[in-house]
Amino acid sequence: MKNLLYIGNKLSTKGKTATTIDTLGNAFSTEGYTVKAVSNKEHKVFRLLDMLWSILKNKNWADYVLIDTYSTQNFYYAYLTSGLCRFFKLKYIPILHGGNLPNRLKYSPNLSKSIFKNAYINVSPSGYLKSNFESFGYKNIIIIANAIDIENYPFKQRAIVDVRLLWVRSFSNIYNPKLAVSILKALKDKGLEASLTMVGPDNDGSLSDAKAFAKSLNVKVDFTGKLSKKEWIERSKDYNVFINTTNFDNMPVSVIEAMALGLPVISTNVGGLPFLIENNEDGLLVPPNNADVFVSEILSLAKNEQTIIDLTYQARKKAEQFSWQVIKEKWNSILV
Numbered sequence: 001m002k003n004l005l006y007i008g009n010k011l012s013t014k015g016k017t018a019t020t021i022d023t024l025g026n027a028f029s030t031e032g033y034t035v036k037a038v039s040n041k042e043h044k045v046f047r048l049l050d051m052l053w054s055i056l057k058n059k060n061w062a063d064y065v066l067i068d069t070y071s072t073q074n075f076y077y078a079y080l081t082s083g084l085c086r087f088f089k090l091k092y093i094p095i096l097h098g099g100n101l102p103n104r105l106k107y108s109p110n111l112s113k114s115i116f117k118n119a120y121i122n123v124s125p126s127g128y129l130k131s132n133f134e135s136f137g138y139k140n141i142i143i144i145a146n147a148i149d150i151e152n153y154p155f156k157q158r159a160i161v162d163v164r165l166l167w168v169r170s171f172s173n174i175y176n177p178k179l180a181v182s183i184l185k186a187l188k189d190k191g192l193e194a195s196l197t198m199v200g201p202d203n204d205g206s207l208s209d210a211k212a213f214a215k216s217l218n219v220k221v222d223f224t225g226k227l228s229k230k231e232w233i234e235r236s237k238d239y240n241v242f243i244n245t246t247n248f249d250n251m252p253v254s255v256i257e258a259m260a261l262g263l264p265v266i267s268t269n270v271g272g273l274p275f276l277i278e279n280n281e282d283g284l285l286v287p288p289n290n291a292d293v294f295v296s297e298i299l300s301l302a303k304n305e306q307t308i309i310d311l312t313y314q315a316r317k318k319a320e321q322f323s324w325q326v327i328k329e330k331w332n333s334i335l336v
Contacts, residue, residue, distance in 0.1 A: 001031070001032040002033055002064060003036075003058075003062050004033050004064055004335070005036050005058050005061075005064070005065045005066070006025050006035055006036065006038070006068075007039075007065060007067045007068065007077070007081050008038075008066075008068030009021065009047070010037050010040045011040060015201055015226055016170065016201055016203070017170045017201055017226065019068065020095060020146065021068055024066075024095075031328060033335070036054065036058060036062075038054045039051050039054070047077075048080065051080075051081050052080065052084055055085060055088070055090070056084070056088075059090060062090060064090075064092070064093055064120065065085050065091070065092040065093070066093050067081055067085075067092055067093065067095065069095060069096050069097060069101070069115070070097050071097075071098025071099065071101045071103065075098070075104055075108070075111075079114065082094065082115045083114065091120040092119055092120060093119060093121055093122070094119050094122050094123070095125075096122060096129050096133075096250070097125070097250055098248075099174075099246075099249040099270070100271075101250075102129070105132065105133065106136075109136075116141075117138070121140050121334055122140055123143075124141055124143050125144065125146045125250060125272075126143065126145070126250055128250065128271060128272030128275040129250060129272065130143050142334070144327060145251065145322050146327075147322055147323065147324040147328070148253065148256055148260060148319070148322050148323065149323070149324055150260060150319065150322070150323040150324075153257060153261050153319070154261070155316050156237060156262045157308075158239075158240040158308060159240065159308065160240045160298070162192075162193035162195070163187055163192055163194040163240070163241060163298055163302065164194075164195050164197075164239040164240050164241065165180070165183065165241050165242075165243055165298075166197055166199070166242050166258070167200075167243055167245065168232060168257075169200050169254060171198075171200055171206035171207035172203040172204050174247055174248045175206075175245065175246045176246055176268075176288070177198060177209075177245065179245040179289060180196060180221075181196070181213050181214045181221060182291040183196075183243060183294045183295060184214075186295045187295055187298065190295070190299075195222070196219075196221045197222040198221060199224045199226075199235075200224075200225075200226060201225060207225075233257070236263060240263070240264070241266065241298055241301065242255070242258035242263040242264065243267070243294060244266070244267035244268065245288075245294075246267075246268055246270060246273075247268070247270060247289065248271055249268075251275070252273075255267060255273070255276060255283075256322050259283065259315035259316065259319040260316060260319035260320075262316060264283070264301055264312055265277065265282075265283040265311075266285075266298065267285055268285070268286060268287065269288070270288050278314075280311075281314055282314035282315040282318050284297045284301075
C-alpha cells in the first residue's frame with residue numbers, strides 16, 4: 001500500500017471539531033495505507049511551518065500528498081504547500097472543502113491555477129464544486145464524496161408533537177448560527193412548545209455571539225459545546241428536526257449524518273446543498289437567512305407524519321451511498 005502525507009488542520013485534540021483529516025486519515029490507515037497527518041499546531045503560523053517542514057522531511061517517503069483545501073485563510077496553506085510539492089515533484093491531491101471556493105477561482109485566478117492545474121487530481125466531495133471548477137476550465141477533477149461509517153448511525157423514525165430542533169456545526173459566521181436562535185424565537189412567538197440544542201465548538205467568536213443573541217431574545221438554548229461523534233449521535237435520539245442554517249457550504253458531513261439517523265433535514269439551499277438534498281424527496285430546502293420559511297416547513301412537517309416517514313426513508317437510502325465501504329473503492333482507484 002502507498003505512503004500518504006495528509007496536510008490539514010488536525011485540531012480535534014485542541015477542542016475543534018474533527019474534520020476530514022481525522023476521519024479520512026483514520027479510514028486510510030484501516031485500509032493498510034501508511035498515513036502521516038499534520039498539523040496539530042494551534043497557532044496558524046506554526047501550523048503552516050509544520051506543514052511545510054513535513055513535506056520537506058517526507059519528500060522521499062510520500063507517494064502522494066493530500067491537501068485539505070478551503071476557501072478562506074486556509075486557502076493559502078494549500079497554495080504554499082502545493083508549491084513546495086511542485087518544487088520537489090511530488091504528486092499532490094487537493095481535497096476541496098470550501099463552499100466558497102468558486103469565488104476563489106474567480107477572484108484569485110492565478111493562485112488557483114497554481115494549485116489546481118498542477119495537481120495530480122482534484123477531489124471534490126460534490127457535483128457542486130466539480131461543476132464550478134469545470135466552468136473555469138479545470139478538467140482534472142473527480143467526485144469522491146465524504147464518507148461515514150453507516151453502521152454507527154442507527155435509523156430512528158420520528159414524529160413531531162413538540163418541536164425539538166438540533167443544530168450541529170462549528171460556530172462560524174458563515175454557518176449563520178444566530179438564524180437557528182431566530183427560528184426558535186419565531187416558533188415560541190407562535191405559542192408552540194419548542195426547544196433548540198446547538199452542538200459544536202467555537203471557531204470565530206460566533207458561539208458567544210449566539211449566546212448573547214439568545215439572551216437578548218429571551219429564549220433558552222442548550223449550547224453543548226463540542227461533543228464527540230458518539231455523544232451527539234446518542235443525543236440525537238431526543239430530537240425530531242435537524243436544521244442547517246448556513247450561508248456558504250459544500251457537502252456538510254453533519255447533514256449526511258442527520259439523514260442517516262432519520263432526522264428530517266431542513267437546510268438552506270446554498271452551495272452544494274441542492275446537490276446533496278433533493279427538495280421534497282429526502283429533505284427540505286429553503287432560502288438562506290429567513291426564519292419564517294424554516295418555521296413554515298417545520299409546521300408543515302408537524303401536520304403530516306407520512307411526509308416525515310417518506311423524507312427520512314429516502315434520506316437514509318441516500319446516506320447509505322456515503323458508506324466508507326462504497327467510497328473507499330474510488331480512493332483506491334486513484335491511489336495506485
